[in-house]
Amino acid sequence: MSDVIRRDPRTERILRNRLHPLHESLAGGPVRGPTGLLRRNPHAVGFIGPNGLKRIDRSSTGPAPSGRDLRRSATTHSEEPALPLHRVEQPDFYVAAVLDMAGGRLTSHDRDILGQAQQLARSGGGQGAVVAIVLGEAREAGFDTAGADRLIQVTHCDGQALDDYCPERKLAVLQAVEDQLGPRFWLFPDSVHGGADLGARLAVRLGERPAVHAWQVTETETLCRGGSGRIDIRRHTPRVLLLAEECALPVDDSRHQALPIQLDEYPDVRVCIHDQGLVPVDPSQIPLAEAEFILSAGNGVRDWDQFHEVATALGATEGASRVAVDDGFMPRFRQIGATGTWVTARVYVAVGISGAVQHLQGIGRCEKVVAINLDDGCDMVRRADLGAIGDSSEILAELLALAREHRGGKDTDATVPETLEVA
Amino acid sequence: MPVETSLNIAVLVSVGQHPVSGRARRADQDARAVELGLTLAGRSLSLVHVGDAGEPALRQYLGMGLRTMTVLQEAPEADAASSLLQYFATHPADIVLAGVQAERGEASGLLPYLLAERLGWPLVPRIAQIRAIENGRAEVLQALPRGQRRALTVPLPFIATVDSAAPGARQTAFGPGQRGLFDIQRGLAQADVARAEWVEAQARPRPKRLNVVKAKSAAERFKAATAKPQGQGGQVMKQESSREKAQAIFDLLVAEGVIRQ
Numbered sequence A: 001m002s003d004v005i006r007r008d009p010r011t012e013r014i015l016r017n018r019l020h021p022l023h024e025s026l027a028g029g030p031v032r033g034p035t036g037l038l039r040r041n042p043h044a045v046g047f048i049g050p051n052g053l054k055r056i057d058r059s060s061t062g063p064a065p066s067g068r069d070l071r072r073s074a075t076t077h078s079e080e081p082a083l084p085l086h087r088v089e090q091p092d093f094y095v096a097a098v099l100d101m102a103g104g105r106l107t108s109h110d111r112d113i114l115g116q117a118q119q120l121a122r123s124g125g126g127q128g129a130v131v132a133i134v135l136g137e138a139r140e141a142g143f144d145t146a147g148a149d150r151l152i153q154v155t156h157c158d159g160q161a162l163d164d165y166c167p168e169r170k171l172a173v174l175q176a177v178e179d180q181l182g183p184r185f186w187l188f189p190d191s192v193h194g195g196a197d198l199g200a201r202l203a204v205r206l207g208e209r210p211a212v213h214a215w216q217v218t219e220t221e222t223l224c225r226g227g228s229g230r231i232d233i234r235r236h237t238p239r240v241l242l243l244a245e246e247c248a249l250p251v252d253d254s255r256h257q258a259l260p261i262q263l264d265e266y267p268d269v270r271v272c273i274h275d276q277g278l279v280p281v282d283p284s285q286i287p288l289a290e291a292e293f294i295l296s297a298g299n300g301v302r303d304w305d306q307f308h309e310v311a312t313a314l315g316a317t318e319g320a321s322r323v324a325v326d327d328g329f330m331p332r333f334r335q336i337g338a339t340g341t342w343v344t345a346r347v348y349v350a351v352g353i354s355g356a357v358q359h360l361q362g363i364g365r366c367e368k369v370v371a372i373n374l375d376d377g378c379d380m381v382r383r384a385d386l387g388a389i390g391d392s393s394e395i396l397a398e399l400l401a402l403a404r405e406h407r408g409g410k411d412t413d414a415t416v417p418e419t420l421e422v423a
Numbered sequence B: 001m002p003v004e005t006s007l008n009i010a011v012l013v014s015v016g017q018h019p020v021s022g023r024a025r026r027a028d029q030d031a032r033a034v035e036l037g038l039t040l041a042g043r044s045l046s047l048v049h050v051g052d053a054g055e056p057a058l059r060q061y062l063g064m065g066l067r068t069m070t071v072l073q074e075a076p077e078a079d080a081a082s083s084l085l086q087y088f089a090t091h092p093a094d095i096v097l098a099g100v101q102a103e104r105g106e107a108s109g110l111l112p113y114l115l116a117e118r119l120g121w122p123l124v125p126r127i128a129q130i131r132a133i134e135n136g137r138a139e140v141l142q143a144l145p146r147g148q149r150r151a152l153t154v155p156l157p158f159i160a161t162v163d164s165a166a167p168g169a170r171q172t173a174f175g176p177g178q179r180g181l182f183d184i185q186r187g188l189a190q191a192d193v194a195r196a197e198w199v200e201a202q203a204r205p206r207p208k209r210l211n212v213v214k215a216k217s218a219a220e221r222f223k224a225a226t227a228k229p230q231g232q233g234g235q236v237m238k239q240e241s242s243r244e245k246a247q248a249i250f251d252l253l254v255a256e257g258v259i260r261q
């Protein structure tokens, strides 16, 4: 059907005339004005109360009493989860997006890359398909809403898991993708999580000159930020792109197929770099702003020695609310919030913190929040993904016992792991 | 780390740029690479720069305690990778260190990758420390985001880029820097043709991403603008025993992978 709004003068006349015999039957549904705007009939809002007076319920929470309103809200609610499905059956070309998947989930940077990939797949003639490439284990279920038409997920290559640092093996997988699909563009996040490293390796292997720190990309032209962020370079869009954060808007209004693709065979790899695993780092030396796991104390902590013990046993970096700092229990540089540090931890455990706005601002970018608090109605518990209601020292004592059991079960002889001093 | 003089260690250095004033200086990551090289090889460390020996900022590297620096004299538009490739063909090295990316120009950080690919050496990005070199293998510490470190072993010869998490560079002394000598070699690089077509301009501020609220009614918009950030309603444990609550928290920590071993 065409999108052009056509006026129907007869219907309009009937709709204007409430005494017309056909008015009732026509005025039922939504009414469009001459410009196509939805018109609301103010007389039809509300309902007649028991004492014969007209009542209008303006709170959007309460049960909508008017029959017409009820119908409208019911339809919007059922529409929301079912985003339109974007189908690509026979793609003319592919756009490959290699994702970081830090912590096994799509990062916001990954979503931007997929948004950019969708833009490139839809421009420039023909219908392209975005191939999301995930190397290693993933715990993500939302590839379809993030914009992946196809999905290549490789967890093992050469009988080795790809979770460790193994750029040579990952490069072999990407070369296999290149041989099999020959993507028109290769997109990488220009990030410290491995995207920039892998992108540079692939570009050099393919003999392409990549665009690095690219932040505005169209089919033909790319804008890159140069050294120290002082210059912009405008250049022709190459095949390999290392994209900066927020290069494009993430996909949020469509679903995609995310059909899995199997790779046939991988080229041989010569592995030189061997991963010896993570070195335990003293968590108290990690800067608060970049710590991954923070155990934070507030006014509800009673036993401070116990709190420090738990932080050491769990290997968490310590944080504090302003009250804990003002009372002298924690140093000032541990304060989290509006006047302290804005943290980016993946897991944030708040012990006895009420969740004042000034504090919640500071943890706005944390992914998982756990609250231990006496008060189940406080804002921190409402913000939290897991709230444990109870006395802080009791729960911390149990947590300490669990952490010790866990460590004791794994390695009995190593009592205190050797940790590394970070400058 | 004992000083090992039998090793041939070369550091690639560039001219940096002060982030505020824009003045030429020693590049921060390159200086850290020199520092790392000095702890490994002492004064037998060799420095290599492609460009103009007349640049005064280069003397800041010499002021860190080195007597000479090799300069492959090239025009600004030359391709540094081809020049270095010819240099390393005649001057073998065991370890080549460089910064992660330059502080001026394109700053793509691609040069070490190009060298590694063409020389056929492994490349280790973003190292913070070289812990030991034994039997032709080096054990290096790689800097990861969030202050983490990973141990890697790699056979010699290899190329490594040095992260900003590596130990800070020592101070540079002006006098010794001025007395240092340049070993100038005429480079034979090709011109970088692709770069000639690019248009460079002063960086313009990137637009901030707006928080678009997809609200359908005025009430929803109002709520989105005023409400405190809230989770999607997490699980709340009230009646369970302390043990069960602690277990739930612990399970979450393990599932998120923040408790290791």
Ligand SMILES: Cc1cc2nc3c(=O)[nH]c(=O)nc-3n(C[C@H](O)[C@H](O)[C@H](O)COP(=O)(O)OP(=O)(O)OC[C@H]3O[C@@H](n4cnc5c(N)ncnc54)[C@H](O)[C@@H]3O)c2cc1C
Residues within 6 Å of the ligand: A297, A298, A299, A300, A301, A302, A320, A321, A322, A323, A324, A335, A336, A337, A338, A339, A340, A351, A352, A353, A354, A355, A356, A357, A358, A359, A362, A372, A373, A374, A375, A378, A390, A391, A392, A393
């Ligand atoms: C200009 C300004 C800037 C500010 N900046 C910051 C900032 O940057 N960072 C910051 O944190 N604050 C900041 N604040 C202070 C902020 O408003 C709050 O006062 C503060 O965050 C409250 O800290 P709290 O949650 O630890 O203490 P409280 O609000 O006293 O909360 C204590 C919580 O612990 C619970 N509790 C008590 N006993 C126990 C127990 N035995 N077991 C378990 N739970 C228990 C209570 O139920 C309560 O929820 C700022 C304030 C102002 C005016």
